[in-house]
Amino acid sequence: MPVNEQIRFARAVYTPSYTSQVFGAITSMELLLTSDDQITGFASLEQRIVALVGKALAKRYDLRGVLQVRHGYVHRGLDILDRRPAVQALGIAITVLCRYATIADRFRSKQSQLSYLDLAITNGQISDPWLQEALAVQPTVYDVLQSIPELPFHDYVDAVLDFDADYHAGMFDRWDRIYAPDDTSIVAADDEITGLA
Numbered sequence: 275m276p277v278n279e280q281i282r283f284a285r286a287v288y289t290p291s292y293t294s295q296v297f298g299a300i301t302s303m304e305l306l307l308t309s310d311d312q313i314t315g316f317a318s319l320e321q322r323i324v325a326l327v328g329k330a331l332a333k334r335y336d337l338r339g340v341l342q343v344r345h346g347y348v349h350r351g352l353d354i355l356d357r358r359p360a361v362q363a364l365g366i367a368i369t370v371l372c373r374y375a376t377i378a379d380r381f382r383s384k385q386s387q388l389s390y391l392d393l394a395i396t397n398g399q400i401s402d403p404w405l406q407e408a409l410a411v412q413p414t415v416y417d418v419l420q421s422i423p424e425l426p427f428h429d430y431v432d433a434v435l436d437f438d439a440d441y442h443a444g445m446f447d448r449w450d451r452i453y454a455p456d457d458t459s460i461v462a463a464d465d466e467i468t469g470l471a
Contacts, residue, residue, distance in 0.1 A: 299363035
């Protein structure tokens, strides 16, 4: 996998700015999923991302909304002040990087992988038997793309999004949502300290 995409993603993860996180995550995917010698539109980029992460994850992390937030920053200078699109963008980007890496060794070049993704995007609309056969040539890649991606990082993203939703709904005083120890002696000690024991 090319290094620039990984560096861009790492910078996005470690920057404290939500704007930089969204911009870095989208840019890392853009570098990875665009051809070096052809101009790729944002609609094609979005379709390639969906082909890699699946429609369910793209909807779960609001890919279109994340891309619109990034568009607002790039074209109107609107800073991103909400953590939600930043966390969603990072969740999508890590999935794209992992899925791309999973199937990369089955292709001779980045361009052949992008061409395959473009074929996979139109899979339901292809009437040409040659193109159907071309998709079937790499059944393991197709199986990977059809599987639902689940990464441990998704648990973190989902927990942050759930907490933020609760926080904005006024449930921010629920410490058990942040810290739920498995060891009941810790809870007993906390109760003793607070006088609840």
